[in-house]
Amino acid sequence: MLRRFCGYISKVFYFDEQVFRVEDDREKPDIKTSTIWVSGLLMCVLRMGSLNAMETELCMPRRMEKLIGKRKTSIDSIGRVYSVMDLDSIRSVLVGISTRLKRNKVLRTDWPFRFAAVDGHELFTSRSRCCAGCLTRNITINGEKVTEYYHRVVACHLTGFKIPIPLDIEPVLPGEYEVSAAKRLLERVFRNYPRFFDVVVGDALYMEAPFINYCQSHGKHVITVLKEDRLILMQDAKGIFKMTEPEVFTEENETIRVWDAEGFTTAGTDKPLRVVYAEESEKKRRRVKGRWVEEINEHKWCWASTIPQSELTVRRLWKAAHNRWEIENNLFNVLVNHWHMNHCYKHDPNAIVAFLLTLFIAFILVQSFYHLNIKKPVRDRLAIIAITRQLYGDLGQNTFIAPWLLKSSAPP
Ligand SMILES: [Zn+2]
Known part of the structure; x- marks a missing residue:
C-alpha cells in the first residue's frame, strides 16, 4: 500500500518534483531540505503525532531509508529546519496539488458559484512556554490570576466537495483581530487560487462592512451569519419578512421555511445586501430505554449575502x-x-505554520489516494484511518524506493 501511495502521489501530483520546491534559510545545509521536509510530511501522513514517535522510526534500520534516503535526519534537525523553512515554498506545493485536482475535474460542480469558508481555530495553550507569536490572556485558577499563552490561526477551505481541500492558513498575530488575519490570508489566497472559488463564507464575526467591501473589491461575493447584534439590518429584514410568505422545501429529515429579501443598505456596505432567514425543523429518532422516540429539533438561522437573488436560488444559498x-x-x-x-x-512561530501547511498537504494526499485511487469495495471495508495504519505497517517492507529519491538531478 505504501509503495502504491508513493507511486500515486508522484504520478498524479508530480510529487517526485514537488518535494524539491521546499526551501529554507540555511546557508550551508548539511542535510537536504527535501529530506527534512519529507520526514515531517511522512510523520503527518502516517499520523505519528509527535517528533518523538518519528525518532523511533528514524533510529530503526530499514524503516525510513526507502522514503528519505540513507542520510537520515534527527528530530532536532526537523524542528530546527522547520523553524527557518520558507512558508511560501511549502504553500507552492499545496497550490500545486489543489491545481492538479482542479485540472483532473475533481472540483467540478454544476452550481453557478464555488464557495470557500474562512474560520479561526485555536491550536494549543501553555502557561509556561511562550514565543514571539504567542497570544496571551489572563485567566483565574484557584483565585490566582495567571497568564495563558496560546496560538490561533485562520484557515481557508473549499466547501461542497467530497475531498476536503484546505487552501491556506495564517496565524492571528499578538494584539490582532481575527478578521485582520483573515484579510491577510485571503489576499494571498485570492492571488494563489485565482479561479478556485467565487464566494467567501464566514460566521457572524465576518459580518462587517470593511470585510465584505474588501472581498467585493477582489471580485468575490460573501455569505456571513447574521446575528441580533446587527440590530438595524435585522430589524429592517424582519419588517419585510413579516409581510411576505416563506418558501418551503425539505432536505432529508428537515423541513425548511425561508424568507428572502434583498436591497438592504443599512450595514454600510458598498453594495446592498440580501438577507435570508430560515426556520428549520428536523425530525430525529433516538433510542430511549429500548424504545425509539421521535423528536423534532428546531433551529433558526439568518444570513447576509452579496449574491443577488437573480444569481443564486434561496435553496442553494441556504x-x-x-x-x-x-x-x-x-x-x-x-x-x-x-x-x-x-x-x-x-x-x-514559523515552525507552527510550516507543520500545519505540511499537515494540510499530507491530509489532501491521503484523502485523494483514498477517494480517487482505492476501489470502492476496499473503501467500504476500510476507513481512511485504517488505510494510514496500513501505510504505517508497510514501513517494514523494503521492496521499493520512493520515486523522489530516484531523481538524482534534484537540487540539494
Ligand atoms: Zn508561542
Missing part, C-alpha cells in the same frame, strides 16, 4: 451557508481528533 460547517466538521475536527493538528511539534 445549502451553501450550511456547508460552512465543513471547515469545522471535515477539517478542524477531523484533523484535531485523528491527525494531531493541535500538537505543538516545535514552539516557534
Whole structure:
C-alpha cells in the first residue's frame, strides 16, 4: 500500500518534483531540505503525532531509508529546519496539488458559484512556554490570576466537495483581530487560487462592512451569519419578512421555511445586501430505554449575502451557508481528533505554520489516494484511518524506493 501511495502521489501530483520546491534559510545545509521536509510530511501522513514517535522510526534500520534516503535526519534537525523553512515554498506545493485536482475535474460542480469558508481555530495553550507569536490572556485558577499563552490561526477551505481541500492558513498575530488575519490570508489566497472559488463564507464575526467591501473589491461575493447584534439590518429584514410568505422545501429529515429579501443598505456596505432567514425543523429518532422516540429539533438561522437573488436560488444559498460547517466538521475536527493538528511539534512561530501547511498537504494526499485511487469495495471495508495504519505497517517492507529519491538531478 505504501509503495502504491508513493507511486500515486508522484504520478498524479508530480510529487517526485514537488518535494524539491521546499526551501529554507540555511546557508550551508548539511542535510537536504527535501529530506527534512519529507520526514515531517511522512510523520503527518502516517499520523505519528509527535517528533518523538518519528525518532523511533528514524533510529530503526530499514524503516525510513526507502522514503528519505540513507542520510537520515534527527528530530532536532526537523524542528530546527522547520523553524527557518520558507512558508511560501511549502504553500507552492499545496497550490500545486489543489491545481492538479482542479485540472483532473475533481472540483467540478454544476452550481453557478464555488464557495470557500474562512474560520479561526485555536491550536494549543501553555502557561509556561511562550514565543514571539504567542497570544496571551489572563485567566483565574484557584483565585490566582495567571497568564495563558496560546496560538490561533485562520484557515481557508473549499466547501461542497467530497475531498476536503484546505487552501491556506495564517496565524492571528499578538494584539490582532481575527478578521485582520483573515484579510491577510485571503489576499494571498485570492492571488494563489485565482479561479478556485467565487464566494467567501464566514460566521457572524465576518459580518462587517470593511470585510465584505474588501472581498467585493477582489471580485468575490460573501455569505456571513447574521446575528441580533446587527440590530438595524435585522430589524429592517424582519419588517419585510413579516409581510411576505416563506418558501418551503425539505432536505432529508428537515423541513425548511425561508424568507428572502434583498436591497438592504443599512450595514454600510458598498453594495446592498440580501438577507435570508430560515426556520428549520428536523425530525430525529433516538433510542430511549429500548424504545425509539421521535423528536423534532428546531433551529433558526439568518444570513447576509452579496449574491443577488437573480444569481443564486434561496435553496442553494441556504445549502451553501450550511456547508460552512465543513471547515469545522471535515477539517478542524477531523484533523484535531485523528491527525494531531493541535500538537505543538516545535514552539516557534514559523515552525507552527510550516507543520500545519505540511499537515494540510499530507491530509489532501491521503484523502485523494483514498477517494480517487482505492476501489470502492476496499473503501467500504476500510476507513481512511485504517488505510494510514496500513501505510504505517508497510514501513517494514523494503521492496521499493520512493520515486523522489530516484531523481538524482534534484537540487540539494
Ligand atoms: Zn508561542
